[in-house]
Amino acid sequence: VTRLLRKQDIQIEPTDALSKVKAVVLGLVRRWIYHRHRGFRYPSRFVSVLFIGGCVVYVITVEFLTAFVPPANYILNELSKILDAEG
Numbered sequence: 149v150t151r152l153l154r155k156q157d158i159q160i161e162p163t164d165a166l167s168k169v170k171a172v173v174l175g176l177v178r179r180w181i182y183h184r185h186r187g188f189r190y191p192s193r194f195v196s197v198l199f200i201g202g203c204v205v206y207v208i209t210v211e212f213l214t215a216f217v218p219p220a221n222y223i224l225n226e227l228s229k230i231l232d233a234e235g
Contacts, residue, residue, distance in 0.1 A: 162168045 162171045
């Protein structure tokens, strides 16, 4: 009974060749890629662990860029000067 009250998805048939190829490819891709299940929610613990993990990766990346890139740039510049001097 509950399905009768839901709005039905209208599928439009593709008319030209490009649209048909696109519809076939998208159909294959949709079969292999995760699709949303109605009413499903991720557990809050999982979401919070992903968020904290993203924050940790961000902090480590920023620290790496600020700590190691300037000295590496300096070393590369000095090596470039040495190579230019030797000719």
